[in-house]
Amino acid sequence: MNFTFDLNTIWFLLVGVLLTGYAILDGFDLGVGALHLFAKKDLDRRTMINTIGPVWDGNEVWLVTGGGALFAAFPEVYATAFSGFYLALMLLLLGLIFRAVAIEFRSKRESRRWRQSWDVSFSVSSILSSLLIGVALGNIVWGMELGADFEYAGSFLALLKPYPLLVGLTTVALFTMHGAIYVLLKTEGELQAQVRGWVNRTIVVFVVCYTLTTIATLIFVPHMLDLFHVYPVLLILPLLNVLAVANIPREIHHRRDFRAFLSSSASVAALLALFGVGMYPDLIYSNPIVANSLTIYNAASSPKTLTIMLIIAGIGMPLVLGYTSLIYWIFRGKVKIDSNSY
Amino acid sequence: MDALMLARAQFALTIAFHYIFPPLSIGLGVILVIMEGRYLQTKNELYHRMTRFWVKVFGLIFALGVATGIVMEFQFGTNWSTYSRYVGDVFGSALAAEGVFAFFLESCFLALLLFGWNKVGPKMHFFSTIMVAFGAHFSAVWIIVANSWQQTPVGHHIVAEGGRVRAEVVDFWQVVFNPSTLDRLSHALMGAWQAGAFLVISVSAFYLLRKKHQEFAKASMKIALVVAAFASIMQLWTGHSSAATVAETQPAKLAAFEAHFENDEPAALWLFGWVNEAEQEVNFGIAIPGLTSLLTHGDSKAPLTGLNAFPEDERPPVNIVFQAYHLMVAVGFGLILLAFGGLVLCWRGILFQARWLLWVLVFSVVGPQIANQFGWLAAEVGRQPWIVYGLLKTSEAYSPTVTSGEIMASLAMFTVIYLLLFALFIYLLNEKIQHGPVDEAIIDKGVRP
Numbered sequence: 001m002n003f004t005f006d007l008n009t010i011w012f013l014l015v016g017v018l019l020t021g022y023a024i025l026d027g028f029d030l031g032v033g034a035l036h037l038f039a040k041k042d043l044d045r046r047t048m049i050n051t052i053g054p055v056w057d058g059n060e061v062w063l064v065t066g067g068g069a070l071f072a073a074f075p076e077v078y079a080t081a082f083s084g085f086y087l088a089l090m091l092l093l094l095g096l097i098f099r100a101v102a103i104e105f106r107s108k109r110e111s112r113r114w115r116q117s118w119d120v121s122f123s124v125s126s127i128l129s130s131l132l133i134g135v136a137l138g139n140i141v142w143g144m145e146l147g148a149d150f151e152y153a154g155s156f157l158a159l160l161k162p163y164p165l166l167v168g169l170t171t172v173a174l175f176t177m178h179g180a181i182y183v184l185l186k187t188e189g190e191l192q193a194q195v196r197g198w199v200n201r202t203i204v205v206f207v208v209c210y211t212l213t214t215i216a217t218l219i220f221v222p223h224m225l226d227l228f229h230v231y232p233v234l235l236i237l238p239l240l241n242v243l244a245v246a247n248i249p250r251e252i253h254h255r256r257d258f259r260a261f262l263s264s265s266a267s268v269a270a271l272l273a274l275f276g277v278g279m280y281p282d283l284i285y286s287n288p289i290v291a292n293s294l295t296i297y298n299a300a301s302s303p304k305t306l307t308i309m310l311i312i313a314g315i316g317m318p319l320v321l322g323y324t325s326l327i328y329w330i331f332r333g334k335v336k337i338d339s340n341s342y
Numbered sequence: 343m344d345a346l347m348l349a350r351a352q353f354a355l356t357i358a359f360h361y362i363f364p365p366l367s368i369g370l371g372v373i374l375v376i377m378e379g380r381y382l383q384t385k386n387e388l389y390h391r392m393t394r395f396w397v398k399v400f401g402l403i404f405a406l407g408v409a410t411g412i413v414m415e416f417q418f419g420t421n422w423s424t425y426s427r428y429v430g431d432v433f434g435s436a437l438a439a440e441g442v443f444a445f446f447l448e449s450c451f452l453a454l455l456l457f458g459w460n461k462v463g464p465k466m467h468f469f470s471t472i473m474v475a476f477g478a479h480f481s482a483v484w485i486i487v488a489n490s491w492q493q494t495p496v497g498h499h500i501v502a503e504g505g506r507v508r509a510e511v512v513d514f515w516q517v518v519f520n521p522s523t524l525d526r527l528s529h530a531l532m533g534a535w536q537a538g539a540f541l542v543i544s545v546s547a548f549y550l551l552r553k554k555h556q557e558f559a560k561a562s563m564k565i566a567l568v569v570a571a572f573a574s575i576m577q578l579w580t581g582h583s584s585a586a587t588v589a590e591t592q593p594a595k596l597a598a599f600e601a602h603f604e605n606d607e608p609a610a611l612w613l614f615g616w617v618n619e620a621e622q623e624v625n626f627g628i629a630i631p632g633l634t635s636l637l638t639h640g641d642s643k644a645p646l647t648g649l650n651a652f653p654e655d656e657r658p659p660v661n662i663v664f665q666a667y668h669l670m671v672a673v674g675f676g677l678i679l680l681a682f683g684g685l686v687l688c689w690r691g692i693l694f695q696a697r698w699l700l701w702v703l704v705f706s707v708v709g710p711q712i713a714n715q716f717g718w719l720a721a722e723v724g725r726q727p728w729i730v731y732g733l734l735k736t737s738e739a740y741s742p743t744v745t746s747g748e749i750m751a752s753l754a755m756f757t758v759i760y761l762l763l764f765a766l767f768i769y770l771l772n773e774k775i776q777h778g779p780v781d782e783a784i785i786d787k788g789v790r791p
Contacts, residue, residue, distance in 0.1 A: 066416065067441075074430075094755060101766070151423070330454065
């Protein structure tokens, strides 16, 4: 399959941009959740939550908008994936609900049991959400059993194959590392020193998962390589990906935390770019009957709608980037707990 | 129950629970803009304290709105995949626009509203409050555009290709400004203003009865009463206009509102009653002959389309729609009475001593909630058996691959979580109210109350 720069491809890219924005931004706050219980002191836990306090909600909007964009641009994919992953998505919703309310409720009362319960919900739901997002991506890559009507014909258990589970674990590891580096930026003193110890371990775990996933993809999912055969120049992407990942421990070693964070953000972006290049022009790969795959052509809305949506995105996204940057700028620097904090 | 009924039950439960929160944020958003605006204008610390307190309440409500809202966006795909394939080309754009234009705006400026007190100046903070309120309204615009298109679909054509049929956009602006958008938007927004205003009224009345934070409560009450009175009286107009549009565009729904069975006869207006659908009559009721005809067509003799004009399988369930509609209207009139009663007594300077009325006002907070919930129930059940009016039936729109066992599991999950969340919401709201507004001295020291 060749690459054609048409409206459908633009929307493929735009949905990719939204998912990448989500993974970079909500990725770190899911990672903060995964690490939460490792902090033992109440004040440290409160600080951890408040590192993402002003931004987590906006970060999650990337997922909501990504879902909306998928619905509008590729309704067949939205319908197939969301109904096909039914139970998994219900668990994801459970995770996202508990995460949201845990952040809001946790510090509202002094009681230790109250706080401990919400700490556990915050952490478990963050890990669960990351895992499920990864497993879903893994299934899209591996292939789902689609019928000629594009409906998912498999079962829930069929979604829990080793490859998707490995992608799920890799996602948890990636977000945890990304989150740990983010906490370095936002904390100081004892807590920061403690987190610095975690960062190196999260990097090791991620690199192991990353290597395994790469090997598994090369061996078991060869269709992900199709476009690289046609356009060898794309091989620069995996190279950049490796460089970005390798740069993280280097920056951490030199205590250049912000540059480490940029590096881990670049790693997330490069991984999603690889995912996109591997999938193109498929959106959901059908396995075993490849002909039933949902592509950016047979799953798309009309050219009219894609054009309207492009105008909406053209007006909206610069504004979104504008005020998102504004918020990150205003809340830059180390977290201080005050009367407004969570 | 079969998969269809379970999917409908789950949608009903999750949307009804979600819909407790967005109207409160929309209404409270407006009140926050007024309070903080007054603070900037007068520099009176009282308004600052009011804004601070209600922002905290706003934060709690907003969090629950976000947590329950994401369920709604997922559910079109998870439980209504056939619907999603059919309408995605039209309906999806509105949802995506809601995300791009409204949710980002709301969530970014919410950060400043909640946490930005010491990070930005008062004017920038006020600007954030306005943006959050604006975002909440703008999100209502897009979701009501999407919903209204389901009620009165225009601006599309039906395309059949390779055995698949779907609606595609022909004219985007026609979709956005479909015949019912403006009526339903204004009606829902005023309902939201009522929800926010009566929450503030209720809490203020409670403080006055307990003789706590009296200055705070009086000032909050005055602002909220004005908003409540304005929104409540506007409902007469937006409600009337909505009904007239329903009469024109969805005659089966209007006929169900008033249990009007006989076709081409003038329609009465029932004050109350119980519909016997088998016998096609209303029992235990009082009706004003010709009034529905008069209200919708300006002529009490005007013949209206009756339910009998529709084949039996294209009529909505009548009694549920009738009861929900009449309950909404009755509560709506009650709220007008309360808001204006309160306002008049306040103006004459005797409201704050009228304990009986204050007690009524404490409980008035549930009024808009009932009206909002039952209004939507009448609108959505009145649309049945259609999911997109005249185009696609609800019974054909659900996800064929999702089993009833799976929906049963998710429905049980949502029931348990939502009961828990509701209990926690009430508990924490009560804690906040009992705790009351905080003194400036404490705020300034930066100590957590």
